[in-house]
Amino acid sequence: MLNKKLWFQVVLLLTLLGNATGAHASEADIHVPDLTQVSFAGLGGVSGSTLMYLGILVCAIGAIFGLVQYVQTKALPVHESMGNVSNTIWETCKTYLFTQGRFLAILWVLIAVCMVYYFIGLPWNDPNNHLSHGELIRNGIVILLASILGVLGSYGVAWFGIRINTVSNSRTAFSALKGNPLATLGIPLRSGMSVGLLLVAVELFFMICILMFLPRELVGPCFIGFAVGESLGASVLRICGGIFTKIADIGSDLMKIVFKLPEDDPKNPGVIADCTGDNAGDSVGPTADGFETYGVTGVALIAFLALALAANPKICATLIIWLFAMRALMIVTSLVSYFVNEGISKAMFAGKKDFDFEAPLTHLVWLTSAVSIGVTFLASKLLLGDFTDAAGAAQPALWWVLSVIISCGTVAGALIPEFTKVFVSTNSRHVREVTNCSKHGGASLNILSGFVAGNFSAFWMGLVIMVLMATSYYFSQNSALLSLMPQKFLFAAPIFAFGLVAFGFLGMGPVTIAVDSYGPVTDNAQSVYELSQIEARKGIKEDIQVNFGFDPDFENAKYLLEKGDGAGNTFKATAKPVLIGTAVVGATTMVFGIIILLENLFGGAVAKLSIVEPKVILGLIMGGSVVYWFTGASTQAVVTGAYRAVVYIKDNMKLDAATASDKDSKEVVRICTEYAQKGMWNIFIVVFCFALALPFFNAYFFIGYLIGIAFFGLFQAIFMANAGGAWDNAKKIVEVDLRQKGTELHAATVVGDTVGDPFKDTSSVALNPVIKFTTLFGLLAVEIAVTMTNNNVKLGIGCFFFLVALIFVYRSFYSMRIPDENTGSEDHLILPHPPHR
Numbered sequence: 091m092l093n094k095k096l097w098f099q100v101v102l103l104l105t106l107l108g109n110a111t112g113a114h115a116s117e118a119d120i121h122v123p124d125l126t127q128v129s130f131a132g133l134g135g136v137s138g139s140t141l142m143y144l145g146i147l148v149c150a151i152g153a154i155f156g157l158v159q160y161v162q163t164k165a166l167p168v169h170e171s172m173g174n175v176s177n178t179i180w181e182t183c184k185t186y187l188f189t190q191g192r193f194l195a196i197l198w199v200l201i202a203v204c205m206v207y208y209f210i211g212l213p214w215n216d217p218n219n220h221l222s223h224g225e226l227i228r229n230g231i232v233i234l235l236a237s238i239l240g241v242l243g244s245y246g247v248a249w250f251g252i253r254i255n256t257v258s259n260s261r262t263a264f265s266a267l268k269g270n271p272l273a274t275l276g277i278p279l280r281s282g283m284s285v286g287l288l289l290v291a292v293e294l295f296f297m298i299c300i301l302m303f304l305p306r307e308l309v310g311p312c313f314i315g316f317a318v319g320e321s322l323g324a325s326v327l328r329i330c331g332g333i334f335t336k337i338a339d340i341g342s343d344l345m346k347i348v349f350k351l352p353e354d355d356p357k358n359p360g361v362i363a364d365c366t367g368d369n370a371g372d373s374v375g376p377t378a379d380g381f382e383t384y385g386v387t388g389v390a391l392i393a394f395l396a397l398a399l400a401a402n403p404k405i406c407a408t409l410i411i412w413l414f415a416m417r418a419l420m421i422v423t424s425l426v427s428y429f430v431n432e433g434i435s436k437a438m439f440a441g442k443k444d445f446d447f448e449a450p451l452t453h454l455v456w457l458t459s460a461v462s463i464g465v466t467f468l469a470s471k472l473l474l475g476d477f478t479d480a481a482g483a484a485q486p487a488l489w490w491v492l493s494v495i496i497s498c499g500t501v502a503g504a505l506i507p508e509f510t511k512v513f514v515s516t517n518s519r520h521v522r523e524v525t526n527c528s529k530h531g532g533a534s535l536n537i538l539s540g541f542v543a544g545n546f547s548a549f550w551m552g553l554v555i556m557v558l559m560a561t562s563y564y565f566s567q568n569s570a571l572l573s574l575m576p577q578k579f580l581f582a583a584p585i586f587a588f589g590l591v592a593f594g595f596l597g598m599g600p601v602t603i604a605v606d607s608y609g610p611v612t613d614n615a616q617s618v619y620e621l622s623q624i625e626a627r628k629g630i631k632e633d634i635q636v637n638f639g640f641d642p643d644f645e646n647a648k649y650l651l652e653k654g655d656g657a658g659n660t661f662k663a664t665a666k667p668v669l670i671g672t673a674v675v676g677a678t679t680m681v682f683g684i685i686i687l688l689e690n691l692f693g694g695a696v697a698k699l700s701i702v703e704p705k706v707i708l709g710l711i712m713g714g715s716v717v718y719w720f721t722g723a724s725t726q727a728v729v730t731g732a733y734r735a736v737v738y739i740k741d742n743m744k745l746d747a748a749t750a751s752d753k754d755s756k757e758v759v760r761i762c763t764e765y766a767q768k769g770m771w772n773i774f775i776v777v778f779c780f781a782l783a784l785p786f787f788n789a790y791f792f793i794g795y796l797i798g799i800a801f802f803g804l805f806q807a808i809f810m811a812n813a814g815g816a817w818d819n820a821k822k823i824v825e826v827d828l829r830q831k832g833t834e835l836h837a838a839t840v841v842g843d844t845v846g847d848p849f850k851d852t853s854s855v856a857l858n859p860v861i862k863f864t865t866l867f868g869l870l871a872v873e874i875a876v877t878m879t880n881n882n883v884k885l886g887i888g889c890f891f892f893l894v895a896l897i898f899v900y901r902s903f904y905s906m907r908i909p910d911e912n913t914g915s916e917d918h919l920i921l922p923h924p925p926h927r
Contacts, residue, residue: 120310120396122301123403125411132472138411142302144606146417149295152421156288159280160254166261166277171222171622176260179614182366182759183252186334187374191245193767194326197774198241199526201322202234204782208870209233209311212877220908226340229308236312239296240319240385244378247292248327251377251607252287259614262654266619266647268640272439274650275447276432278615278658279454284429285377286600293320293384294417301414310396314869317382317389321866324382324859328375329724329773332852334766335371336728338363339851340844341735341758347837353825354620359754360739363762365617371611372662373821373850376669378672379859380603383672384596384864388417390679391589397686398579398586402480405574413593416466416496423465427458433863443646447657448515451605452507455664458598459504466597467493479573487570494565495587498558499594499675503602505554506671506689507664514663514815516656516823520546524820525828525839532834533841536820537811540842544813544849548805551812554672555804562587579687581696582682583651589679594671606665607659616651623748649826656822663815666855670807673858680865681793684872688789691876698790706794709784713798716780718807720773720860721853723902727769728848730762730906734761746760763904772902777860779895781867785875786888792872796865803861807854814850817842 128138168176213219221229258281265274286756298310342360345351354361392410399406407820431454439445467490474489513520520543527535566587585776596602624630625644634642688695699706735758742754785792821839824830878884 103465103779110646120393121400121403122306122309122313122392122396122410123407124306125407126531128407128411130473132475138407139302141411141415142298145298145414146295146420148418149291149298152287152291152425153295155425156250156284156291159284160250160257163261163277163281163284164257165255166265168260168264169622169624169634169638170623171627172260172263172618175618175621176256178362179259179365179369179618180253180256182362182756183256183369186366186370186759186763187245187249187252187634189763189767190327190330190374193330193770194241194245194323196339197731198238198319198322200778201237201318204867204870204874205234205237205315205318206230208874209315212874229311232304232308233311233315236300236315236703237319237322240321240382241323242319243292243296243385244320244323245325246287247289247381248323248374248378250288251373254281254284255369255373255607255611255614257281258611260618262474262611262615263619263622263647263651265648266615267634267642267644269443269643269646269650271442271444271447271650271653272435272450275450275654275657277434278608278611278654279604280613282604283424283600285373285426285607286380286603289377289381289603290384290417290421290424290600293381294414294421297385297388298414299412307685309493310393311879313389313392317386318863318866318870320385321859321863324378324769325774325777325856325863327378328859329852329856330766330770331367331370331372331375331726332848332856333727333731333769334762335364335367336847336852337731337735337762337765338367338758339847340732341739341762343840343844343847344732344736345739346832346840347744348740349745350832352620352831354617354623356623356749357744358739359742360735360758361617361621361750362755363735363758365614366759367762368613370609370616372613373607375855376603376606376665379669379855380599380606382859382862383669384417384599386680386866387589387592387596387672387676388413390676391586391593394582394586394589395677395680396401397683398575398582401576403468405480408474408477408575412492415469415473416593416597419465419469420462420597420599423461424458424598424604427461427598427601428604431457431648431894446517447653448511448517448650448660451608451657451661452511454601455507455598455605456504458601459500462500463497466594468494476773481573483573485570485573487568488574491568491570492590494720495562495590496594496597499591500560500597501594502555502558502591502671503595503598503668505558506551506667507605507661509551509554510547510664510667510812510815511660512550513543514819515660516819516827518543518816518819521816521819521823524816524842528820528824528838528842529835533838536817536838536842537845540813540817540846541818543816544809544811545821547812548809551667551671551808553803555675558593559588559675562591569852585679585682588675592672592679592777593678595668595675601709602665602668610654610663611649612654612658614657616648619648619651620646621749652826653820656819656826659815659818659822663811663850666811666850667808670804670811670854670858670861673861674800674804677796677861677865680862680869683869684789684793684796687873688876699793703790705788705791706797709791709794709796710798712784712791713795714802716776716795717799717802717857719776719899719902721806721810723773723776723899723906724769724853724856725848726906727765728852729770729909731762731765731769733908734765768906769902772898772906774899776895776902777864778867779891779898781864782871783888783891783895784890785868785872786878786884789872789876792868796868799864800861803857807857810849810854812850814846814848814854817846853863
């Protein structure tokens with residue numbers, strides 16, 4: 091495998107460099123203006139650079155909060171039996187992270203080759219380039235380092251997220267023994283908040299440092315490199331994590347049916363892998379994805395402003411500072427909202443033995459949305475209240491127009507979770523319909539009912555996004571916003587507005603990540619409780635009374651943990667459409683860079699993007715087809731890996747043992763890791779090669795492809811995520827509300843849940859980083875293609891990479907499928923005729 095990887099890298103390098111031609115790289119030539127020349131009268135004449143340094147201070151506050159929460163969480167009381175299980179899960183997760191880190195490094199080499207060619211090779215012989223070869227090499231190295239910083243940022247925050255979650259899981263499980271539901275809910279929410287704040291703080295810190303401390307001619311290219319690195323890290327960790335977790339989850343869950351085992355039975359070798367997968371898929375993946383989402387959305391808007399307002403550097407600098415100020419304020423608003431919500435929750439639920447666990451999480455989302463909108467209007471008034479356009483005319487309406495557009499995204503960040511809960515919450519009529527169908531129709535009607543919920547959700551959520559984007563379009567036609575755009579770029583005002591909507595989605599970013607990270611902690615807490623076998627320990631009640639000062643309530647503890655897991659399932663589901671919506675809305679802004687390139691080189695680019703243009707239509711169809719291949723390929727990796735895991739677990743299950751052996755548990759983890767990486771390798775090569783191949787055929791075809799991937803991907807992701815959430819919580823109703831574990835009804839909902847697992851946690855969620863990686867990498871690939879003058883060479887390169895992509899499309903099924911079984915001696919299937927190949 092390694093030789094094949096090296097061969098492919100060498101062929102890629104030789105193919106690209108062997109066909110180099112002189113060019114002037116527009117993406118490499120993004121000029122970010124001098125921010126020190128801007129000051130804000132509304133803040134007493136404070137300069138733009140001062141605001142950026144204050145932003146670094148805010149980042150430090152957010153990061154300190156996250157680290158303090160980790161220390162405080164680790165200091166919480168926990169019984170040794172639970173702490174040991176938690177540490178075992180962490181050690182397994184750590185091994186997984188090291189393995190993924192090495193894999194990520196190999197894939198980065200592929201991207202680095204293309205970036206070297208783009209940022210060094212293209213301008214090397216360009217007569218318009220005024221840099222020496224030594225300066226080009228120096229700049230290229232700095233840009234590559236920025237991409238490494240992006241990869242390490244995604245990887246680093248994922249590491250922190252998985253660490254605090256594996257500390258919180260045992261503390262949550264132990265806290266449940268006290269019978270205080272509010273305290274049990276508070277631990278995973280606090281750890282989630284620490285992840286969300288640290289994530290945004292680190293990402294913003296990196297971007298401010300690039301903006302303020304690098305030479306201005308390198309800022310734009312380094313932002314592109316940083317974003318590409320973030321996107322690569324998120325894609326690998328999200329896709330691999332999604333495949334890993336669902337192989338483990340399905341392998342573990344099916345044992346409930348095969349051997350009639352209870353949830354997280356210690357004798358099941360798949361349980362430790364399942365716990366690792368909860369973190370790999372639901373902690374590492376979303377954390378890296380969130381880090382990339384905030385970075386890429388910011389880079390897209392900065393690139394837009396730098397390209398569209400190149401002739402008006404002061405206006406460009408003012409708007410960039412405004413964007414960064416808003417990004418810093420999201421840390422402050424999230425912190426304030428968290429503490430206010432904590433006080434409200436104590437006032438409402440302190441002392442209660444039971445309440446709706448979704449209520450405090452819902453209050454936090456809405457409170458943050460309201461505070462963020464208020465701060466958006468206030469900050470915009472102070473920063474842009476005296477704004478004047480390029481002609482010197484005052485534009486007093488600009489501050490509130492931009493605030494309204496951003497607020498469309500902020501409202502979406504609260505509305506989309508509400509619409510998601512309609513289809514996935516344990517209180518949802520759709521989810522209860524799935525449960526009712528399971529009573530008499532078994533797994534068959536359970537699955538069909540989940541499909542209904544997923545399809546209905548895609549309609550309603552699409553409608554919400556459409557209305558909010560239409561609102562932003564309406565305000566983009568306000569004269570104050572149009573005054574920003576040069577005459578030839580007036581068509582781009584709605585594109586800027588859509589980018590601001592994506593930006594507004596993230597205005598409550600730390601909270602979105604917090605309620606998402608709440609889920610894996612509560613899921614793991616259940617497993618830690620069962621694996622610790624704490625109830626069976628001799629003298630455990632006296633032990634806890636003496637050492638911890640309370641009488642444990644075992645029965646109620648399990649109820650609280652299961653109820654917390656149901657709320658976690660719901661809010662894991664709510665974050666997914668927010669992130670995928672951001673990717674799709676933000677992608678429209680990134681495509682603008684390609685349009686500007688084509689406009690500058692050839693002219694008439696906008697007219698050629700007509701919906702009746704055949705090349706655009708063909709691109710739309712191609713993009714849609716890739717979305718459906720991707721969901722099939724990622725699910726196929728889960729199917730094959732789960733098959734291997736199930737076979738191994740069934741062959742090695744020891745029903746007379748108290749716990750599974752470490753050897754068996756580690757082997758299941760190895761199987762999950764192996765098939766996660768096999769699946770990821772096939773998927774990445776296809777996505778990478780299509781992004782390289784298609785621009786060489788036609789740039790407008792490729793733009794259609796990007797739009798097709800974005801919009802087909804949006805609805806495919808929403809459908810799959812919410813159908814999976816409905817199946818998952820239908821099972822939770824049977825386990826918690828009906829308390830019918832081990833029954834035929836439970837078995838039917840388990841089957842539905844195993845169908846929904848790769849839907850919601852593998853295919854749907856991974857479409858987000860795939861869309862952004864394809865669009866970002868497309869910015870570079872299009873220019874590599876259009877600046878080549880030899881059409882035969884262009885066609886040859888396009889065909890080569892297209893063929894490589896098709897080979898790996900073929901491999902994504904035929905090298906991953908379950909092998910044929912053609913003898914009858916070992917209960918194998920005998921077919922009456924040879925299968926079609």
